[in-house]
Amino acid sequence: MNGAEKLLETLVASGVEVCFANPGTSEMQLVSAIGSNSGMRAVLCLFEGVVSGAADGYARMRDKPALTLLHVGSGFSNSMANQHNAKRAHSPIVNVVGDHATYHLQYDAPLTSDIPGHAKLVSDWVKVSLSADDLAASGAEAVAAAMQSPGKIATLVAPANHAWEEAAEETLAAEAPPVTAVEDKQVIAAAQALASGKPSALLLGGKALREESLAVAGRISKATGARVLCETFAARLQRGAGRFPVERLQYFSEQVSGQLEGLQQIILVGAAAPVSFFAYPGKKSWLAPEGCEVIEFATAGHDLQRSLEALARQLSADEAAEVAAIAPPFPAPAGALTPVAIGQCLTLLMPEHAIVSDEAATCGLGLFPVTENAPPHDWLMLTGGAIGQGLPVSLGAAIACPDRKVIALQADGSAMYTVQALWTMARENTDVTVVIMNNRSYAILNIELARVGAGEANAKTLSMLDLSRPDLDWVALAESMGVPASRAHTAEEFHRQFANAMEGIGPCLIEAMVDQSFQM
């Protein structure tokens, strides 16, 4: 058995089941080993940003790592933007990056690069294997590192000769490391703060946004009057009918400041303190009100469910809070195709336990509140701000959960960064409905241009934020990669096409020609 085969055996024994791959010559033995190991599914992606984004989507839905297979430093660099998003999402990922044979590096062949230097920028754990035997052992270490709560990026560099040389030693599979709840003294301190009568909010992030944790947070809210907030960009928020509804922090800093006004205590539960996404001249970066105390109750790495339960016990918060009702029947939207109309169609038509991958940018912020009373569903967001996440994450979520409908709400500008994801959706026949919000611009940047006080914009300036001339034809683009597609100009057309998509199975794309006169 060579090092590559032994590595695959160890990864599979450690519970890794899927490999998103974009290999090159230095990974040929690894490709061959994946091909020979029936425990590892191989999913080819035509760009590395799709690989890493798909691994992120898979991890968010399965709470365990997928494997990525990447080619040297340049391949890894193509994956980095979505590795960054995955890191911010606390998604466990095991990257295996092939490198030149160890003895070949001295010759500085064209693809020679500092792979560990690349990897450490977006990884929590980085190692270069030491030998063919060490390759498999390092693979087990990588899985264990990735499974460290709340989820880590582990990157293993595999020199080609370690893959092709014989590996003799037995290798133990990785075991998931334990997860701890917060200590009693923190529970007592947080309970005292919440019992103080000061206007307070819990700010939830990470796994505190799963259904069970939300229910506990709801009980605490009911008992103490504390508000329950959700970070602006969550990895995975379980919401919709039957679930305790959290108040999501908005995007623009002045909106957030408004939401937080009057609070004297913010208690962090797996979330970071609220800060502005970007700085703006004359605007605040730190968004908690002046004098408001920010208390870190639990980090994302704690067992948030158990931590919240301990807090609820301490507060004798036993009474369940009200959950979101299912939306009463309402007529399908008509007329202009606005984000609100799209949200109404989702509420009316999405099946139970749909997964929504939201990289709809300006449009997504508008349609999110409209879907609060939709059937129960998971909402996955742009955690790290590096655009090009949405299509790959929806692909990975669909591979992770083949029995659930996936809906990708996708801004046109962002979709272009990792548009190659459409091809893999077609190849794997994933059940993803992509909705392209076509407003023919980087709409967010037109807003930001005004907000940063960059002065009156001339035509040349605006041309750098504009996606027209030529208009992208998303129907042709999807069909060129094997994804059936249609175009909707009105709410009626969108409703009909989206209804068809929800009834069918398999990938499709709807190009939603969003009303240009719509303003956030």
Add this chain to the structure above:
Amino acid sequence: MNGAEKLLETLVASGVEVCFANPGTSEMQLVSAIGSNSGMRAVLCLFEGVVSGAADGYARMRDKPALTLLHVGSGFSNSMANQHNAKRAHSPIVNVVGDHATYHLQYDAPLTSDIPGHAKLVSDWVKVSLSADDLAASGAEAVAAAMQSPGKIATLVAPANHAWEEAAEETLAAEAPPVTAVEDKQVIAAAQALASGKPSALLLGGKALREESLAVAGRISKATGARVLCETFAARLQRGAGRFPVERLQYFSEQVSGQLEGLQQIILVGAAAPVSFFAYPGKKSWLAPEGCEVIEFATAGHDLQRSLEALARQLSADEAAEVAAIAPPFPAPAGALTPVAIGQCLTLLMPEHAIVSDEAATCGLGLFPVTENAPPHDWLMLTGGAIGQGLPVSLGAAIACPDRKVIALQADGSAMYTVQALWTMARENTDVTVVIMNNRSYAILNIELARVGAGEANAKTLSMLDLSRPDLDWVALAESMGVPASRAHTAEEFHRQFANAMEGIGPCLIEAMVDQSFQM
């Protein structure tokens, strides 16, 4: 005048004329400053890998830097694969990467990243500006750094507040640093080696592959009998009728070993010693024959023209060597659409001074020799091995040389990495004819799989190297981004479509359905 406006003023005064841009919120003042400065052309690209590849193509043709405008670490990481290729091409590039305002970094907002850490992996020069005043001064430094011979990657990180704060100080434009020829003692040593009678070759790289230097190398060859070789992947080789023809080193290591057999001296002129692109079990990495002396006459950073002239003078090598003749008339190819047939069409139809961007991978290696007697043209190659270079480089070359026809010979798999380049070709109405070599696979990897001895490949293994299921429809893909397209199944169809493309002006794409039975 704010820091951004002052920076633009300085860059324009330093001779920078074109900006390839993919901006975000932290670059809004820079976008506005570019919009207001009539000396800087703005070219929007829909992915950062297109930005950096286009800047590389521009630099190869103009021997001076374009500006790139990139958004924080994630945007930069998307550009890195083609920065790597540009660095290996010795292309001068000035990257300006926007970052959060300096005072905002402490809050670790989602897009916070170690931009200098990213930049140093692929840059020769990295700086973070210190103030609004320093931003413009640093811009001049960046241009001077980029213009260091033979061309460097200079990356300037621009915190958003340095762009929006007032800049008062006058800033001097950059001046191109001097370039030196090799020292006399090296000229004498190389001349003695060449005069020794030992079987010798000059191995040319970098700017030694321009017409004038090739002519001098030809004289040296004529006088001494030395062979004249060219590195496998050159940034820019001037070739075709009327030029001294060099012998290009082939791709696979055993082929190169065959080419070099019998040589006792290899004299490097701006090239690296020949090494295998990848390592393979049981095959050589260092490719010079045993006992062959490798003499570094001149590095890529030397003035290679003057250095070669000094060497020719020392050898009294005055007699011009024979140059390539223009191909005599021959009938248009018929039947199967092979790489050779495509090369024949190029030879018959390409106009004088066409620019060929070759990322045709396996197909490109086959058609290159066929075009030796085409009209004089420039051939741009995949210098760093990071695929996704070809379309962006052709875009940048077309922006650099609007009066010259550009032909992008492009493998299908590689094209997908930076396919967004097609949109900018359409928007800027660049005169690029893209030829997609559609063989529906990563063909090179099927060859490499056998070469690395990875054993018998099963269907699952081969599926990771295969671009079918679904087939990519390149005609639809091009048209979706505004590029007119057609498909050719036979040599006759290709000849007709390529003839039309050569007669017209503006972007177009031909999907060449390459004969699958063709073997390299």
